[in-house]
Amino acid sequence: xxxxxxxxxxxxxxxxxxxxxxxxxxxxxxxxxxxxxxxxxxxxxxxxxxxxxxxxxxxxxxxxxxxxxxxxxxxxxxxxxxxxxxxxxxxxxxxxxxxxxxxxxxxxxxxxxxxxxxxxxxxxxxxxxxxxxxxxxxxxxxxxxxxxxxxxxxxxxxxxxxxxxxxxxxxxxxxxxxxxxxxxxxxxxxxxxxxxxxxxxxxxxxxxxxxxxxxxxxxxxxxxxxxxxxxxxxxxxxxxxxxxxxxxxxxxxxxx
Amino acid sequence: xxxxxxxxxxxxxxxxxxxxxxxxxxxxxxxxxxxxxxxxxxxxxxxxxxxxxxxxxxxxxxxxxxxxxxxxxxxxxxxxxxxxxxxxxxxxxxxxxxxxxxxxxxxxxxxxxxxxxxxxxxxxxxxxxxxxxxxxxxxxxxxxxxxxxxxxxxxxxxxxxxxxxxxxxxxxxxxxxxxxxxxxxxxxxxxxxxxxxxxxxxxxxxxxxxxxxxxxxxxxxxxxxxxxxxxxxxxxxxxxxxxxxxxxxxxxxxxx
DNA sequence: TGTGAATGAATGTTTTTGAATGAAAAACGT
DNA sequence: ACGTTTTTCATTCAAAAACATTCATTCACA
Numbered sequence: 001x002x003x004x005x006x007x008x009x010x011x012x013x014x015x016x017x018x019x020x021x022x023x024x025x026x027x028x029x030x031x032x033x034x035x036x037x038x039x040x041x042x043x044x045x046x047x048x049x050x051x052x053x054x055x056x057x058x059x060x061x062x063x064x065x066x067x068x069x070x071x072x073x074x075x076x077x078x079x080x081x082x083x084x085x086x087x088x089x090x091x092x093x094x095x096x097x098x099x100x101x102x103x104x105x106x107x108x109x110x111x112x113x114x115x116x117x118x119x120x121x122x123x124x125x126x127x128x129x130x131x132x133x134x135x136x137x138x139x140x141x142x143x144x145x146x147x148x149x150x151x152x153x154x155x156x157x158x159x160x161x162x163x164x165x166x167x168x169x170x171x172x173x174x175x176x177x178x179x180x181x182x183x184x185x186x187x188x189x190x191x192x193x194x195x196x197x198x199x200x201x202x203x204x205x206x207x208x209x210x211x212x213x214x215x216x217x218x219x220x221x222x223x224x225x226x227x228x229x230x231x232x233x234x235x236x237x238x239x240x241x242x243x244x245x246x247x248x249x250x251x252x253x254x255x256x
Numbered sequence: 257x258x259x260x261x262x263x264x265x266x267x268x269x270x271x272x273x274x275x276x277x278x279x280x281x282x283x284x285x286x287x288x289x290x291x292x293x294x295x296x297x298x299x300x301x302x303x304x305x306x307x308x309x310x311x312x313x314x315x316x317x318x319x320x321x322x323x324x325x326x327x328x329x330x331x332x333x334x335x336x337x338x339x340x341x342x343x344x345x346x347x348x349x350x351x352x353x354x355x356x357x358x359x360x361x362x363x364x365x366x367x368x369x370x371x372x373x374x375x376x377x378x379x380x381x382x383x384x385x386x387x388x389x390x391x392x393x394x395x396x397x398x399x400x401x402x403x404x405x406x407x408x409x410x411x412x413x414x415x416x417x418x419x420x421x422x423x424x425x426x427x428x429x430x431x432x433x434x435x436x437x438x439x440x441x442x443x444x445x446x447x448x449x450x451x452x453x454x455x456x457x458x459x460x461x462x463x464x465x466x467x468x469x470x471x472x473x474x475x476x477x478x479x480x481x482x483x484x485x486x487x488x489x490x491x492x493x494x495x496x497x498x499x500x501x502x503x504x505x506x507x508x509x510x511x512x
Numbered sequence: 513t514g515t516g517a518a519t520g521a522a523t524g525t526t527t528t529t530g531a532a533t534g535a536a537a538a539a540c541g542t
Numbered sequence: 543a544c545g546t547t548t549t550t551c552a553t554t555c556a557a558a559a560a561c562a563t564t565c566a567t568t569c570a571c572a
Contacts, residue, residue: 002277002310003528016409018361022550032530037551053537054550118280119273128387128399135384135409143384143411145401145419153391155399163401163415259518278560288520293561309527310560 001116006031007039009115009138010056014049016136019057028112028137081211081234082109084253088232089173089209092251095119097170100199101134103127103154103192104175106209115139124167126160126195129153142167149192156191164198172203174229176210178217181243184226186219193221200224207251212236215244262287263295266312270305275313337467337490342366344488344507345429345465351375353426356455357390359383359410359448360431362465371395380423382416382451385409398423405448412447420454428459430485432466434473437499440482442475449477456480463507468492471500 006029013020013028026036044051050059086109093099096119101107103126111130114123115137124142125131131143146160174196177187185208187193200206206229215233226248233241234253244250262285269276269284282292300307306315342365349355352375357363359382367386370379371393380398381387387399402416430452433443441464443449456462462485471489482504489497491508500506 002275002308004308004313005275012407015407033550034530035528038528118277128384128391131384131404132388132409135404135406138406140406141404142415143399143401143404145399145411145416148387148391148397148399150391150394150396153388155401159398159401159419163419289560290520291518294518297562 001029001118003039007043010039010043011048012138013136014056014058019052019055021055023054025055028115030112030116079211082106084234085209085211085232086110086113088251088253089207090114090117092171092205092207092232093117093121095121097121098168099123100169100172100174100203101125101127101130102172102174102196102199103130103152106211107173107175108133110173111137124169126155126164127153128155149189152192154192154195156189156195160195161198164195164202167202169199169203170205172199172206173232174199174206174208174223176208176214176223176231178219179208179210179215179226179231179244180218181216181226181247183218183222185223185229186217187221187223188219190221193223196223200228205230207232209233215241257285259295263299266295266299267304270312270314275308275311277311279310281311338362338365340490341465341467341488342369345463346370346373348427348461348463348488348507349373349377351377353377354424355379356425356428356430356459357381357383357386358428358430358452358455359386359408360465362467363429363431364389366429367393380425382411382420383409384411400451405445408448410448410451412445412451416451417454420451420458423458425455425459426461428455428462429488430455430462430464430479432464432470432479432487434475435464435466435471435482435487435500436474437472437482439474439478441479441485442473443477443479444475446477449479452479456484461486463488465489471497 009029010025013025022033022036022040026033029036040049040051040056043049044056049056082105085106089110090113095117099121101110101123108130111133114121114134120139122140122142123134124144126144128143128148131141134141144155144160144163146155147157148154149156176185179185187196208229208231210231210233212234226244230249230251231244232251241250241252265285266281269281278289278292278296282289285292296305296307296312299305300312305312338361341362345366346369351373355377357366357379364386367389370377370390376395378396378398379390380400382400384399384404387397390397400411400416400419402411403413404410405412432441435441443452464485464487466487466489468490482500486505486507487500488507497506497508
């Protein structure tokens with residue numbers, strides 16, 4: 001990413017949040033702390049933001065009283081396997097695609113990486129959480145409307161299905177709850193399964209993201225047959241992935 | 257390929273993307289880095305683009321610095337007044353309503369309070385940020401789908417309008433950018449104004465939330481006449497609120 | 513064949529970056 | 543309140559990336 005592009009994103013984030021830590025910026029934009037520090041010092045020199053200990057804030061803001069709506073994300077269980085799967089998934093992109101991003105933590109690991117893709121893809125998602133994060137990173141995003149399921153922050157239901165039915169995707173990345181040789185891809189929730197099915201039907205190519213623990217599991221509602229999708233997973237000795245090779249396509253992250 | 261033809265393509269790409277790296281241009285047009293460098297230097301000399309380290313960008317407008325940001329800056333001021341306004345707004349609820357919550361920081365101050373209302377209301381919003389927070393607080397929420405405006409994290413456009421058109425609200429809370437005795441409620445963005453108008457039209461009772469700095473200001477796009485809404489604001493000596501009393505309804509927070 | 517523009521590669525220089533270090537500041541525990 | 547621990551900061555250094563410059567080759571056209 002180019003310097004001015006990165007600094008524009010920093011400015012946009014500050015405008016939206018009023019105040020943001022150097023640490024968070026650094027993690028969102030995937031650069032070192034040193035580089036982020038230099039960027040912020042430069043922006044402060046130009047008089048665009050105010051430098052404070054630990055981060056930056058808007059010039060006009062009064063430091064005395066902070067609202068700090070910090071209820072947001074804490075689930076930064078940065079499991080290396082999720083990160084690895086996300087990297088493999090991103091590698092399927094060329095840039096500029098119209099893609100669907102399913103709700104869930106595994107697909108969520110793709111978000112910061114999506115902010116790096118050029119040209120920026122158009123991301124459609126049913127997760128309000130993902131949508132908010134992507135917008136913060138200045139990634140063009142369309143959110144599927146409807147009732148938000150409180151357990152997953154994802155929209156489901158008729159309104160969502162209707163809106164989805166009018167769209168078509170180059171690529172979709174679906175989170176998986178359970179993968180089985182005969183049952184295929186399944187998930188516990190009936191409504192979420194319906195959304196996932198619809199997405200797959202409207203995608204030129206559908207990828208299912210799953211860590212090793214999801215294999216040889218079955219859940220209630222059918223999402224897809226193995227033949228319909230490509231599964232992106234991690235290298236894993238426990239699961240006998242070879243038997244899946246015959247029924248579906250597999251992308252396995254590097255053992256690095 | 258002829259030189260001018262190649263340079264036209266470069267210009268078209270920059271026009272479309274706003275900013276592009278020398279590496280990407282070089283790969284797209286299948287020439288050496290040296291040649292691409294020469295092209296870009298020439299275009300920069302002619303004043304057609306701005307040369308930056310690693311690539312080129314449009315020279316005209318800075319992507320993030322839009323006119324409305326100036327007004328958005330003001331909303332970052334006066335945190336306690338926002339809290340006071342939010343409290344007054346919540347006091348209008350009885351519990352169990354179907355309500356609309358507009359995007360913006362002032363309406364955002366209502367979020368934690370909404371988590372306390374019993375029975376829980378159904379909250380409809382066009383802000384993916386608000387939707388995410390409300391879902392975290394287990395408040396039933398419906399999000400309006402559509403393209404997310406990156407500067408405000410709110411959905412706008414045709415899809416959003418369509419979906420809104422099918423809903424009706426007991427109460428709506430709208431954020432205001434500018435309030436004027438003769439111009440009424442206005443806002444800088446045309447698309448957001450359209451959404452706000454639609455919401456007001458579908459609400460039994462519409463409230464506009466505004467701190468003192470919003471009064472006697474005018475912006476580009478009309479949202480509503482003063483007669484259509486009730487304004488919730490703060491006690492404020494500077495603004496002559498009395499003159500507004502005759503044109504609209506006012507709810508003013510306690511001086512506590 | 514000669515000429516000049518355009519190109520790609522090679523060269524050394526400048527800018528950008530990430531890591532390392534110790535100093536300063538904030539947060540913490542008692 | 544006080545000393546300790548953690549975090550943030552400024553500075554420095556080396557590696558990587560981007561840069562300007564030079565030079566030899568190619569190609570169109572006289």
